[in-house]
Amino acid sequence: MFTGIVESTGEIVSIEDTDEGRRLRVTAPFCDELEYGQSVAISGACLTxxxxxxxxFELYLSAETLERTYLDAVAVGDRVNLERALPADGRFDGHFVQGHVDGVGDVTHIEQVGGDWTFGFSLPDELRRYVVEKGSIAIDGISLTVAALDEEEFTVAIIPATYELTTLSEKSIGDPVHLEVDVVAKYVESLTEGYQ
Incomplete structure (x- = not known):
């Protein structure tokens, strides 16, 4: 379980493609605290x-991960958002983020508004029913609030700290992002399915 509060960013320093999948080696300021088998979210995708x-540190990406994410298209030198799993006694600041990427959207617009930014993202049709205005969503592993929603896209407001501490500052229109909808919405749908 993660919170969507990005700890830091890391740089991809090597990529190895094999018949089974892909291995990434990533820089991180917390490598001296890592353990074998520990979970780390890489731009929102939970990896080991x-x-x-x-x-x-090095991570393995299975065929399933490569299918569901844009990590098959990253290159050496790219930066990624990093968050270690939430410890049981840790402070919970974002929202429940599982690190299970539900889909990939694209950046549709970026606008600076004073010291803040507004970002727009496309939303795959199959995820639309889980997204509500003022609800939570994780974008590249960042816990954000949906500011506005229409048929084609949704927007979020980005404060300076989030812009500076994450990879959002490097995004351009058309770039892909990982989307994870609020798991609570999925559970509610599952529990009420028989009553509809």
Whole structure:
């Protein structure tokens, strides 16, 4: 379980493609605290630490992960958002984020409004029913609030701290983003399915 509060960003320093999947090696400021098998969200996708040293750690991406995310298109030098799993006694600041990418959207617009930014994102049809205005959504692992929603897209307001501390500052119109809808909405749908 994650919170969507990004700890830091890391840089992809190596990529190895195999018949089974893909391996990424990523820099992180917390490598000295990692353990084998630990979960780390990479731009919102929950992955498992397989190897690590003082400066970098390695993750394996299965065919399923590559199918559901845009991590098949990242390159050496790209930055990613990083968040370690929430400890049981940790402070909970964002919303419940599982690190299970539900789909990929695209950046549709970026506008600076004073010191803040408004970002627009496309929303795949199959996710539309789970997104509501003022509800929570994770974008590249960042816990955000839906500011506005229409048939084609949704928008979020980005404060300076989020813009500076995450990879949103590097996004351009047309760039892909990972989307994870609020898991509570999915559970409510599942529980009420028989009553509709």
């Amino acid at each position: 630490v397989e190897e690590f040293d003082d400066d970098t």
